[in-house]
Structures are given as structure tokens and as C-alpha cells.
Amino acid sequence: MLDDLDRRVLRQLLADPGAATAKLAERAGMTQASYWRRLEKLTDTGVIKGRHARVDWPALGYEVEVSLRITLEKSDPRAFDQFIEAARKVPEVTEIQTFLGRVDVRIVVIARDMAHYQSIYRERILTLPHIADLEALMTVATVKTDPSLPL
Known part of the structure; x- marks a missing residue:
């Protein structure tokens, strides 16, 4: 279901969900466009349910x-x-x-x-x-x- 690139996207997103897409893409070793496409795919397929603020x-x-x-x-x-x-x-x-x-x-x-x-x-x-x-x-x-x- 998930390939290595999908896992990299998820790892970076979970590690720092508030970071800018460019920063997450860089950390994942991907271009920003490639990272964004993977993020959209994971969202469209329901793997990512949304991004939320955590209130202190x-x-x-x-x-x-x-x-x-x-x-x-x-x-x-x-x-x-x-x-x-x-x-x-x-x-x-x-x-x-x-x-x-x-x-x-x-x-x-x-x-x-x-x-x-x-x-x-x-x-x-x-x-x-x-x-x-x-x-x-x-x-x-x-x-x-x-x-x-x-x-």
C-alpha cells in the first residue's frame, strides 16, 4: 500500500506537522512538488485524515x-x-x-x-x-x- 516515498512523507509530517512543505520536502529528500503530490495522494486515499492544531x-x-x-x-x-x-x-x-x-x-x-x-x-x-x-x-x-x- 505505502512505498518508501510515502513513508518518508508521513515520517516528516508526523515529526513536525507545523513545518512548511518546502522544509518537510527537503528533510524527506524530495522536491517540494513531489512531496506535495505525495501528500495530496495520501490525503485523497484517506491515509491522512487532516492536519489539526493541538491546543495547550x-x-x-x-x-x-x-x-x-x-x-x-x-x-x-x-x-x-x-x-x-x-x-x-x-x-x-x-x-x-x-x-x-x-x-x-x-x-x-x-x-x-x-x-x-x-x-x-x-x-x-x-x-x-x-x-x-x-x-x-x-x-x-x-x-x-x-x-x-x-x-
């Missing part, structure tokens, strides 16, 4: 991050969809993941401080539909965040 939430005053593991009550066949739809509307929810197993959903909530988190938790999280059980895990440190694989 503490730099914006959001010092608290809590991961909530949620088990849903499943008596209503629409419970899952209704929960997800409602959770998406909470502005402080930065991530929603679904699972198979004892935990159905994990959401990540950010807040300015513990008082702000408590307000979000009471007014927005506990009012989400179909929650049967909820466990909160406060983030102490992020040790590794790296979406890349060796290519």
Missing part, C-alpha cells in the same frame, strides 16, 4: 483535566446515541471514546480549576442521560502523546 489548554488557563469512565444503563436501545449526542454539547468535553467491556464511554473534561470542574461535573456531566456508573480519574501528568508509528 494550561496555557489558556485550563489547569484541570479529568478522565471520566462511564457505564451506561442500557434499558433504552437509544441510550448510547443519546448520551453521545448530549456529551458532544458540553464545551469542556475535549474527547469522547467508546469501548467494548465494562466501561462504555470515556470522556475527557477540562476546567480552569477544581471549583470550575465541580460546577461542570454537577451541572453538565451528572445531567447527561443514561449514566449508570461513573468513575473520575484526574490527570496528574501526560507522559506520552505520540500518534505516530514507526514507518
Whole structure:
């Protein structure tokens, strides 16, 4: 599926996604036009899903991050969809993941401080539909965040 040039393009993009195309092409040992064509091909075929900014939430005053593991009550066949739809509307929810197993959903909530988190938790999280059980895990440190694989 991927050849060596595709892998070089992906390696450089993952290593420094904010760099200019000319710089990435140079690092990959390719011309800028060749690099751009490969990048377009990888995007058109769905290998690259997009390029996104990563926000440093503490730099914006959001010092608290809590991961909530949620088990849903499943008596209503629409419970899952209704929960997800409602959770998406909470502005402080930065991530929603679904699972198979004892935990159905994990959401990540950010807040300015513990008082702000408590307000979000009471007014927005506990009012989400179909929650049967909820466990909160406060983030102490992020040790590794790296979406890349060796290519």
C-alpha cells in the first residue's frame, strides 16, 4: 500500500506537522512538488485524515483535566446515541471514546480549576442521560502523546 516515498512523507509530517512543505520536502529528500503530490495522494486515499492544531489548554488557563469512565444503563436501545449526542454539547468535553467491556464511554473534561470542574461535573456531566456508573480519574501528568508509528 505505502512505498518508501510515502513513508518518508508521513515520517516528516508526523515529526513536525507545523513545518512548511518546502522544509518537510527537503528533510524527506524530495522536491517540494513531489512531496506535495505525495501528500495530496495520501490525503485523497484517506491515509491522512487532516492536519489539526493541538491546543495547550494550561496555557489558556485550563489547569484541570479529568478522565471520566462511564457505564451506561442500557434499558433504552437509544441510550448510547443519546448520551453521545448530549456529551458532544458540553464545551469542556475535549474527547469522547467508546469501548467494548465494562466501561462504555470515556470522556475527557477540562476546567480552569477544581471549583470550575465541580460546577461542570454537577451541572453538565451528572445531567447527561443514561449514566449508570461513573468513575473520575484526574490527570496528574501526560507522559506520552505520540500518534505516530514507526514507518
